[in-house]
Amino acid sequence: MAATLEYSATVLDLFARRPFAGRMPPTPGVVTGEAGERALGAQVQFWLKCSGQRIQAVSFLAYGCPHTIAAASWWAPRVQGLSLNDAKQVGWREAEQALSIPTEKRGRLLVVEDAMHAALQAAGA
């Protein structure tokens, strides 16, 4: 009946502010991709608004631990403005380092990455 809650300052900040959180209305140029399952502890959905091969806007919704939420929140601005191909190069290792995410949470990071890749694929990457 106990838990040790140790998070980096960045994770705490992103968890509290959750920038880029929200659902994007289904307008032309908007695609979405998701990964994970609630029953397994993490579910993430990204929305991308693209103009041609470039990502103009990103948003997300996430169910999961603070690291999952912070990672999704970090990923959104990281790929905004990039081409689809460049966005595909952003991976879990970069997020792990940027957010000081512990190794045992790598699985959660992969869910976030899978959700982004699903969205990029839907956008034609």
Place this chain on the structure above:
Amino acid sequence: MSDDSPIYLDYAATTPVDPRVAEAMTQILSGPGLFGNPASLGHAYGRRARELVETARGQVAGLIGARHMGVVFTSGATESNNLAILGAARFAGDKKRHLITSRTEHKAVLEPMKQLEHEGFQVTYLKPDVTGTVHAEQVVDALRDDTLLVSLMHVNNEIGVVQDIGKVGQACRARGVLLHVDAAQSAGKVTIDVDAMGVDLLSLTAHKIYGPKGIGALYVRPAPPLGLQPLQFGGGHERGVRSGTLPTHQIVGLGLACALAAAEREADAKRLTELRRRFWQGLSALDGIELNGHPTAHVPGILNVAVHGVEGESLLLGLRGIAVSSGSACSSGSDEASYVLRALGRSDQLAGSSIRFSFGRFTTVAEVDTAVEIVNKALRHLRELAP
């Protein structure tokens, strides 16, 4: 603590030391001539210390309706549980090799039971119903000719359910089986009368009743005498059951904590019942919150709830303005769910998003109201964020 410290709602984990207890302990530590060894009865220092120890022994005994000589001082409930279970089983040796307990006991009971299994004993683990209740009939059904001991907790530390120990005690007495009760969460909170309840061994600790950590007691039925093999050997203190120089200041702290608990139990219970009711009323107005445990047979100070639609670790972080315990141990990333909640039939996910709130002597109405607001805000935050 500073003004921005979290609201403390984790009294079931441990309680702050009551200032009256701290004052009494400080007097022993710094008072002139009170440092004597209670075993040194050849001089005034030792005799004074012994007097203090025996007064405390009487205070502990008074809390549980026991005779003075039945109280053995230990380092806390974990040691008491180990001494009761391992001590009774090893004393019995080959005569009786079967023990009964439940799946929702504290680890300080389950682990000694596992140890006994390694030593060749057989243990039956009873499954509680969905409210966490272990029924006396289940115990009766599990009794065997070679059953030595039944060990059940009086109040569950996670969900606060109160077991009908008296009924189990009757059944055990009728079959000549020892009954050990882990009363770490019930001593000082509900009425205990070891004789009337048919209890042979009972564990309690000071730090759950506003006393210091590191001191507890094991009640050992004095008559007819009950044999226990000690866990540690030395100078033969505590009638040979628990060797080691008695820490007078700790024992005085435990004794006074017991005396205060006995004197203030009814008033505390009334106040805590109202605080819990107020908190539950606030929480149940929010969507997707469900009680873990028994709706009526519970201690006044513990409320465990399952929160639907949010992930447990994020919920706990969202509640960082309140000091509480969660239903998962997610520090390892394994999201290991509470075995108690799992035994009640909760899914891993729901056990993981369960929170135990526990109230105590120093909890205020304002703290309870603020805590409800914090829960409400955390739930909105997380539910809005979920896909």
